[in-house]
Amino acid sequence: MRWNRKRVLVTGGASFIGSHLVDKLLSLGAEVKVADDFSSGKLGNLEYPSTNKGSGVWTSENLAVHKVDLKDKTSAKLMIKDVDVVFHLAALHGGRGYIHTHPAQCCTNMILDQLVFEEAYKAGVEKICFASSACVYPSYLQESTGSLYLLKEGDADPFVRGKAFSDLEYGWAKLMGEMALKAYHKQYGISTSSVRIFTAYGPRENETHAIIALIAKAFVKMDPYQIWGTGEQDRNFTYVSDIVDVLVLAAEKIDDGTPVNAGRDDRITINEVCEMIFYITGWRPRNIKHDLSKPQGVASRAADLTRAKKILGWAPKVSYREGFKRTVEWYFTHKARGDVKANLNRLLTER
Ligand SMILES: NC(=O)c1ccc[n+]([C@@H]2O[C@H](COP(=O)([O-])OP(=O)(O)OC[C@H]3O[C@@H](n4cnc5c(N)ncnc54)[C@H](O)[C@@H]3O)[C@@H](O)[C@H]2O)c1
Numbered sequence: 001m002r003w004n005r006k007r008v009l010v011t012g013g014a015s016f017i018g019s020h021l022v023d024k025l026l027s028l029g030a031e032v033k034v035a036d037d038f039s040s041g042k043l044g045n046l047e048y049p050s051t052n053k054g055s056g057v058w059t060s061e062n063l064a065v066h067k068v069d070l071k072d073k074t075s076a077k078l079m080i081k082d083v084d085v086v087f088h089l090a091a092l093h094g095g096r097g098y099i100h101t102h103p104a105q106c107c108t109n110m111i112l113d114q115l116v117f118e119e120a121y122k123a124g125v126e127k128i129c130f131a132s133s134a135c136v137y138p139s140y141l142q143e144s145t146g147s148l149y150l151l152k153e154g155d156a157d158p159f160v161r162g163k164a165f166s167d168l169e170y171g172w173a174k175l176m177g178e179m180a181l182k183a184y185h186k187q188y189g190i191s192t193s194s195v196r197i198f199t200a201y202g203p204r205e206n207e208t209h210a211i212i213a214l215i216a217k218a219f220v221k222m223d224p225y226q227i228w229g230t231g232e233q234d235r236n237f238t239y240v241s242d243i244v245d246v247l248v249l250a251a252e253k254i255d256d257g258t259p260v261n262a263g264r265d266d267r268i269t270i271n272e273v274c275e276m277i278f279y280i281t282g283w284r285p286r287n288i289k290h291d292l293s294k295p296q297g298v299a300s301r302a303a304d305l306t307r308a309k310k311i312l313g314w315a316p317k318v319s320y321r322e323g324f325k326r327t328v329e330w331y332f333t334h335k336a337r338g339d340v341k342a343n344l345n346r347l348l349t350e351r
Helices: 016-027 073-080 096-101 103-107 109-123 168-188 210-219 240-253 270-281 306-312 320-334 337-349
Strands: 007-011 031-036 051-054 057-060 063-067 085-088 127-133 191-197 225-228 256-262 288-291
Touching (some): 031 073, 096 103, 103 168, 127 168, 168 191, 168 256, 210 337, 240 306, 256 306
Parallel strands (some): 191 256, 225 288
Antiparallel strands (some): 051 057, 057 063
């Protein structure tokens, strides 16, 4: 598939992952339209000189950014008009602190997803690629600390008995989005794909997510340094450029709605992440406090990459050490210590 001059819509394109996807698509020669209500996305994430055209529209070469609420049917229809490919990333979403405390908001993603998919189908787009999540996986497969189990795509399937038990309302909504895209392919033949993103991190991410939260605490020299939970919970944090590569490859190579993991198969505990951050920043607190009253998510999560390797020829390229270094450098050069310190409690839970 050639991206040169393809007309691509990125919903939620002003977000952390969305903005990196926009960078990639522009570098491949695509003509990109972003539709975002800026509820958490930021115009500043799209680092291009832009002209303000008024009425919530900004343009620069091959890029048009529209401030719209895609839950409004007329706006969704207008955004999808004259588009070849849709990457659907818009969602109400945040880190563990957000999805734990905003279950009703997470449910509204089902309306948003179905509206975008239906309008995309009606407009006759060639492809829809959906940003799904590792939260579709049953949490009971992720309950043992130190587990070696790798989550396989077949572990979450609404049509196989005992294989649907997603992580909170947010995970269920993503699973329903995936299910709908399979149905659109089955009934109408439209090309669809779903990428199950496993805890992305990198520049432009906000503090509701673990890596940025832990970097922010080091930035303001929080002492005692607070870690949510025991710190022995592990994840497979995946650098954002690796995630973006999967989204593009999935749109190129998957047509039938088959979901694919975008993550890592090597785990790292939160305590190990903190050690790496202390090493990179050259600062360490005198005391570390594990706050067991805070949500810490599942105990252990990592991705099986067999399908991603086989269908997409993909494996992550950026190591933890390199990815953390790039993210710390970005955070320390883009944030003001006084601001972060004054607002830290809010930043950790509000998207
Ligand atoms: N960050 C991760 O680790 C991760 C993991 C799994 C899945 N995802 C998914 O990837 C996508 C991007 O996530 P992110 O972490 O980059 O940031 P995010 O969750 O902040 O991105 C969501 C974007 O959608 C926009 N948005 C929300 N409601 C909208 C509406 N009604 N109309 C238009 N725009 C709307 C927001 O302003 C934001 O830019 C989301 O769908 C998220 O669920 C992210």
